[in-house]
Amino acid sequence: MRRVISYTLILALMVGFAADVTDAKLVACVGDSITYGSGIADRAKDSYPAQLGRLLREFDPQWQTQNFGVSGATLLRKGDKPYVQQSAYNQALAAKPDVVIIKLGTNDSKSWNWVYKEEFVSDYLYLIDAFAALPSAPEIWICKPVPAFTDNFGITNAVIHDEVIPFIDEIAQQRDVGVIDLYTALSGAAGLFPDGIHPNAQGAGMIAEAIVDVLIGLRALPDFNGDAKVDFRDFARLAQSWLENDPMLDIAPPPDVDGIVDYRDLAGLAEYWLKEIGLVAHWPLDEREGEVAGDNAADHHGTLHGDPVWQPEDGVIAGALLLDGLDDYVSTAYVSNPAERPFSVFAWIKGGAPGQVVVAQKDEANWLGAAPVEGYLMTGLKFPGRSGAPVVSQTVVTDGQWHRIGFAWDGSHRMLYVDDVVVAEDTQDSLGGSREGLYFGAGYGLQPETFWSGLIDDIRVYNRAVSP
Structure with missing residues (x-):
């Protein structure tokens, strides 16, 4: 009671x-x-x-x-x-x-x-x-x-x-x-x-x-479980430690906090209630027509190339974009440089084939794609120079089912996600990057074999490592 x-x-x-x-x-x-x-x-x-x-x-x-x-x-x-x-x-x-x-x-x-x-x-x-x-x-x-x-x-x-x-x-x-x-x-x-x-x-x-x-007015973000959303999960954690000394939840007042979870910490949580923390760009891909893929978080709107087809009813979250695997893709202006700070990228996909790419940075690296031959989820984001290597999971994502795929880097670890579960992880203290724009549905160099043949939905980029 x-x-x-x-x-x-x-x-x-x-x-x-x-x-x-x-x-x-x-x-x-x-x-x-x-x-x-x-x-x-x-x-x-x-x-x-x-x-x-x-x-x-x-x-x-x-x-x-x-x-x-x-x-x-x-x-x-x-x-x-x-x-x-x-x-x-x-x-x-x-x-x-x-x-x-x-x-x-x-x-x-x-x-x-x-x-x-x-x-x-x-x-x-x-x-x-x-x-x-x-x-x-x-x-x-x-x-x-x-x-x-x-x-x-x-x-x-x-x-x-x-x-x-x-x-x-x-x-x-x-x-x-x-x-x-x-x-x-x-x-x-x-x-x-x-x-x-x-x-x-x-x-x-x-x-x-x-x-x-x-x-x-806060020492740290009120996203206590790291999923980039401040919601009832975070509220429940705070409530469980109410009026207790819990360093993980004692976020106010800065810089040294006060040693107790109380109304100051509650006010900090309320300030970001139901917000997505660190969301830099979000392309729902819910349009019904046109040549622009709108960014709901900022103004990194994408331009369609080739002849992609909007699928208003066929996405996981409302609509999606269907690409033909030949010359369809979306390009954006600069969004984020992985070399500068922790970041994450997530997308929903269905279809595709081994060797095809979902998200890439122009002239730099494939952020999310399917490995050649097996179709395992992989990323080409790696340590700059010859010693760097991609991360390849053992999870197939080109099986014709909807999957939420993602990559996160917290400054020391690379993590690949399929359906919000970590499927590959390693230690990496730096990444290559650039200030070029992004491609959706094609590799960083628009190589013919990298064009995606299938559906892509709800792409999100964060300026922090997200744990879905």
Whole structure:
């Protein structure tokens, strides 16, 4: 009886929390060279805003980040490079973001800028108010600057620690905005700041991690069983450990949680209730006509080639696409690079023949297909170079029956699935990949023998390892 009461109470609470759930958001990252990514070889990929975007998309693929950092920018309007006089400032306002992360103050610590320190608070309030007045009514967070591990470029750590940071606390109280303490979060990371001021890619990653914890309000995803869906299975696991110390389920508040499964963890679960976690692309293949296979998760719409036939009533989930094994296939623009992070791909198939391919990445690898001769499920995603080898299962998938096939890589293991059961697995700490688009129903080089002869339905790509 006690457990029934707990279930009922928790479910009622969850409904209340779920009422406040909002959609994914556009995050504007406002700042100086540290935000911009100065000194990082591939800042488009490894600046903190870029890494923050990838982390946020682990929770919901609709999150977006935009980098509005300006090297040398000051918060002070009388500084040597006022942020509000830069084009990036106007671009950030025009973006109408839902969340604004402001990380300024480092360049203000230079002696020739800090002579105007009496205007720091009023100038910061001016910047906050400009974003607060936007019609998107963004959530605004201000950051305590990272440490200056070496006084360099005129930047002075004593000013940052003893004067800028207390001002930021005062500003937060005046405007009731949140504060992200990057100074403390990065205080032990001197080795990740080659010049003492600018982080390398790893240091930028630590900044992104500190920020994502605050934005999401969770230490980890509430998908407790790893099936990419937050549903009653996850709810049941949380309820079973209600008011207990269960490290697997204690996901809030970040970063160190609180040692008990309670309403904070419930709120985190409710925020993602009935969502698919990490879904990057989803092609239901339920169209009835036309030359486009729509992506329900984003905008990676596919283009039909040859003469595939829509089968509105013959799929496992509504319709499917029938390919002739001669020249029919679907192509998409870039979706995911397996070399960059854990990921998964799943599809329903019926028919096919040995040597034919279901999903491939152009000019790179066959993600899912049937092995030559036997028709066993296999993947060509492997370690780059001569030492890499495909994974081949011992399960036939070309027997004329519907099968859900899949591949997942968690950063250290490759796993093949047939009908949601692992049929092959090995250890692999890296994969080859590219930023090319995908083919459905043909191999990576459109080799004649790889064209699929049969039905394909419901293809999904995730930016995490999924355990169905």
